[in-house]
Amino acid sequence: MLISPALNAALREARFDGDAPLDASGVRLARAAAVAVPAADRRVHGSDERCTGTAKALGLRSEPEPALRGWDLGRWRGQRLAQVSRDEPEAVSTWLSDPSAAPHDGESLLDLHARVGGWLDSLRGGADDGSVLAVVEPAAVRAAIVHALGLPPQAFWRLDVAPLTLTELSGRPGRWNLRCGRSLSIGTDGTTAAHGR
Numbered sequence: 001m002l003i004s005p006a007l008n009a010a011l012r013e014a015r016f017d018g019d020a021p022l023d024a025s026g027v028r029l030a031r032a033a034a035v036a037v038p039a040a041d042r043r044v045h046g047s048d049e050r051c052t053g054t055a056k057a058l059g060l061r062s063e064p065e066p067a068l069r070g071w072d073l074g075r076w077r078g079q080r081l082a083q084v085s086r087d088e089p090e091a092v093s094t095w096l097s098d099p100s101a102a103p104h105d106g107e108s109l110l111d112l113h114a115r116v117g118g119w120l121d122s123l124r125g126g127a128d129d130g131s132v133l134a135v136v137e138p139a140a141v142r143a144a145i146v147h148a149l150g151l152p153p154q155a156f157w158r159l160d161v162a163p164l165t166l167t168e169l170s171g172r173p174g175r176w177n178l179r180c181g182r183s184l185s186i187g188t189d190g191t192t193a194a195h196g197r
Contacts, residue, residue: 001038001133002141002167003184005046005054006030011163016076016084017137022053026163030057033164033184041130046070046137054164055135062135067119071139074106099153109153116140117147121173141167148176 006026010017022030034057043062045055048070055062076084085092091103099109107115123132136144138161146156148169161167161181168179 001040001131002144002169003037003054003058003133003135004138004141004161004163004165004167005050005135006033006057007163008050010078014081016073016079016081017048017050017070019048019050019070019077021049022057026050027053027057029164030054031059034058036166036184038133038166039131040133042132043134044068044132045135046140048137051135051137058135060133060135062133065119065134067115068134068136068140070137071112072107074102074104076104076106096157099156109156112139113143113147113153113156116143120144120147120169120176124172138163144169145178145180149178 006022006029008017008020008026009023010020030053037058037060043055043060044065045051045060045062046068047064047066051068051070052064088103094101095103095109099113102108102111141161142156142159145151145159145167146153162183164184165180166182166184168182169176170179171177
């Protein structure tokens, strides 16, 4: 089970995150969503500040998992997407069209897929293994989906992962099933979208 973290100022400003923490609004929304978090035998989180802060606000006792850290976008980290697109249009075009490209001097899309896919493959998926819940950046959720379903790398760009949503992969390496994007937010009737509590 993969939970995407709450929003922070960097995402609201369309910046390449750069490991920014949650802001007060993100903390408040994650705390409100805590009642909708499913039980799990093992809990981990990406090692970046946004995932760590979200896991804490959700009330999870989780361990950092280095393989699930955010996407390393090198020198673009902290910059606005619009500015990078203006300053380096060819580099952005290459980055979006070639999964092996890393014009930002960080991690290519293929490298991200390999890292997250390797972690996913390390889970045997049998009943004896129990359930795993991970709070991870949207890029890691998208990479996990692409890997689990055997999609072409370019499918990554066609997947949207909203903040504080639950994506579930069940099965085992080579045979994953997907249940995606259930909101952890509280409805107007007091029920949670994820589990109807």
